[in-house]
């Protein structure tokens with residue numbers, strides 16, 4: 001293979017976003033150095049986020065998206081800091097990138113790692129290994145709505161926040177989930193819905209699912225209400241393989257999944273523009289964690305796992321697998337940050353992952 005240079009935009013943004021993006025970059029750089037020239041990475045770092053907001057009144061410059069549009073991918077930390085209202089920081093940076101780049105599929109693996117004790121003590125690596133596929137462009141986070149009667153002295157303000165379920169948006173993510181299920185040994189797809197209560201949007205979602213399912217007779221399917229699915233994550237995790245859900249449902253369920261796996265700090269995610277018209281974005285699931293920011297103890301494994309998803313997306317599956325194996329070796333040997341019961345620092349864990357890259361044949 002010809003050597004490749006990956007052009008990656010790094011956007012640490014806020015809080016522990018800085019720690020964990022730094023960790024992910026170190027791992028990828030170590031892998032590139034060890035790759036015998038198979039690939040190298042040219043990182044460009046952007047200082048966008050809540051500090052940028054304090055100076056400029058915006059989370060990123062007006063042409064921010066254009067600045068990163070030609071990159072191969074975006075490696076993202078987390079947004080959110082007490083100085084900026086959460087809806088301003090989220091919409092001003094993370095959602096501006098996700099939606100502006102039409103990253104309509106959000107991939108969130110949930111996996112047990114050796115050496116970490118989950119609340120599900122009896123379960124093991126084989127039971128807890130599923131992928132949440134999140135609709136990432138519409139649904140409950142479409143941004144449609146408004147507020148009326150702001151500031152009325154009698155406190156009669158009201159708001160409408162509409163959920164949008166289009167046939168187009170539903171079909172592309174459902175089809176994506178079926179295709180993903182086809183690549184996995186179990187070939188099972190669970191659809192999350194709430195069509196009992198939401199009789200318009202979620203019924204269309206169900207109808208589209210049934211129509212698309214006819215094209216995938218090899219895939220076993222089930223339809224589960226979101227509340228029942230929350231229980232099922234805990235009670236019957238071995239029953240899950242690929243789970244497709246709306247924007248809000250998948251947001252909540254994937255935090256539950258990563259907590260079951262041991263910590264939010266372990267969970268990785270990919271925001272994909274599957275057509276590759278725009279750069280896709282890779283980020284840990286967690287937020288900026290102001291409670292532990294600056295202490296050097298953030299768990300970097302979610303971000304490092306996200307870097308692996310990025311390399312896989314960019315055509316380097318062996319390198320991605322090397323990172324996954326190094327992560328497993330690190331947790332198996334008990335090099336753990338405090339959130340998963342250890343005393344290691346972010347730097348210790350990052351160093352251990354890099355050391356175990358070298359073990360890879």
Ligand code: NAI
Nearest residue numbers: 078079080081086264265286287288289291292298299339
């Ligand atoms: P959070 O994910 O930042 O933290 C929740 C809890 O998990 C905290 O106790 C934190 O210490 C712990 N935690 C998270 N990541 C960890 C890691 N890598 N290692 C060890 N412990 C970790 O969620 P929270 O507190 O609700 O939100 C904080 C800020 O982050 C808010 O401004 C919120 O809007 C933003 N946020 C941003 C996200 C993003 O950019 N994708 C996602 C979620 C929240």
Ligand code: MG
Nearest residue numbers: 251252255285
């Ligand atoms: Mg979330």
